[in-house]
Amino acid sequence: MPSRAHQPQAFAAFLNPALVSFVQASIAQEYELKRGRAMVWPLALVLPVLVLHRSTREALPSSIRTHLPTWAGRHPALLAGFGARVDSTLPVLREGLRFALRHGLIQVEAGAVHAMPFSTRRAEGELQEMLKSARLVGKWAATVDQPSTLLALLGVRV
Incomplete structure (x- = not known):
């Protein structure tokens, strides 16, 4: 991927650190609420792609009743x-994590990402859709027992 200075302007604006960090924090927050423990940090570098990639985001189910393997x-x-x-x-994604850490959206403790409380009530339009999808992905990921199983289902090699 080209450096931010060499990316097309629309791409750089869309994948800005603030947006990416809110997607990551939303996923982590819902994961922790559903699972009862913080999300392992490698998932913060994988799961947001489900949300940030428009075609994938649009194909996500409307609820977690559709199981991830299905x-x-x-x-x-x-x-x-x-x-x-x-x-x-x-x-x-790394830049988004740094932004989230720097601005207090998340904390990393013992290899896990813990989202600090925040509100997305004022989000609207595509941002609202992305954050809704991020919350779904967080809940969905929490239903898979092992992070390695989740990564394998998504076709990600560690």
Whole structure:
């Protein structure tokens, strides 16, 4: 991925650190609420891609009643390129984590991401849709017993 200075302007604006950090924090917050413990930090570098990639986000189910393995089986084309999308987005995701840490949206403790309380009530439009999807992804990820199983379902190699 080109450095931020060399990215197309629309791409750089869309994947800005503030947006990415709110997606990461929303996922972590819902994961922790559903699971009862903080989310392991590698998931903060993988799960946001489900939300940030428009085609994938639009294919997400409306609720967690659709199990992740079922959804993955129904969307093999989206998941075929998922690992590559994660790899290409890693610099932006790392920048988002740094932003979230710096601005108190998250804390990293014992290898896990703990989201601090925050509100997204004023979000509207596409931002509102993205944060709604992020909350769903956080809850959804919390239903999978092992992070390694989740990563394998998404086609991500560690």
